[in-house]
Amino acid sequence: MKLFTSVHDVPSIKQFVNDALALKANPYAHQDLGKNKTLGLVFMNPSLRTRLSTQKAALNLGMNVMVMNLDKEGWALETQDGVVMNGSTVEHIREAAAVMGQYCDILGLRSFPKLNNREEDYSEDFFNKFVKYCAVPVVSLESATRHPLQSFADIITIHETWTKKPDGRKPKVVLAWAPHVKALPQAVPNSFAEWMCKAQAEGMIDFTIAQPEGYELSEDFTPNANIQYNLEEALADADYVYVKNWSSYKEYGKVLTYPDGWMMNNEKLKFTNDAKVMHCLPVRRDLELSSEILDGPNSLVIHEAGNRLWAAQAVIKAILEEL
Ligand code: CP
DSSP states (O other): OOEESSGGGOSOHHHHHHHHHHHHHSTTTTTTTTTTOEEEEEESSOOSHHHHHHHHHHHHTTOEEEEEEHHHHSOOEEOOTTOOOOSSOOEEHHHHHHHHHHHOSEEEEEOOOOSSOHHHHHTTHHHHHHHHHHOSOEEESOOSSOOHHHHHHHHHHHHHHOOOOTTOOOOEEEEEEOOOSSOOOSHHHHHHHHHHHHHHHTTSOEEEEEOOTTOOOOGGGOTTOEEESOHHHHHTTOSEEEEEOOOOTTTTTOOOOOOSOOSBOHHHHTTSSSOEEEOOSOOOBTTTBOHHHHTSTTBOHHHHHHHHHHHHHHHHHHHHTTO
């Protein structure tokens, strides 16, 4: 593997999940693979889970790790070509990324969308330029449109916790939109939908998305999803509910009005098949998801966050094997 930015970089989800679970069972089996190799983690935005789990994954593989909050600790970056840099930007991404590529064997990058201009965000201009100019393999730590390490951890968690049924029934997974006070990116739901659609194509799950009118994701990420606008109907017989807020894609970056009743709580759980509840975290309690669920037996959020480590380790291992 040379690049990890989406599910399209993964030949088989089933195989990749098994690779991650083998690492979970034996975390230090490949310490020689990363010896004298350096992972650089570059953050343009805050992080708890991604930062720590990816560092730990690299340490488990014997690597050295360097972390930089480029937005706060680096020079102000210029990303456009052909501009005379006589304003506030100090360093061009061409040099900044190329220099980081000199120090690191693999780089990870987190770069959120600005949510002002859909075409600009969905072009992944910043991320793609970083990949181009750094000239080493890159792992997405969440880009403008996707969060593949999160989605990989999510499918690992579903696979691990699902008990096979005598009739061979596959788990019903529902991505459920939830309220929020801020406009959030579509990266997590886009990515989750993309991974679940591929897992559905591989015969692993059945996938439904529930959202209010106006919150439809780009169809590029939801090719074979069952789309519903009634939460209670979508939740019928659900085995897993993945709760997440996102801002509108159609009215880009906007928080639209929506009917009452979209927060997941124990009342809503009654419509499901005693579903396990997931969220990528951080979560706003009693706004997106009720405390009674987060503190109760149906919550998988901590297990899911734990699996971020094995997802990251499987990805870094696959890249190290091809260096
Ligand atoms: N889920 C997730 O990516 O968490 P952080 O933003 O804290 O890394």
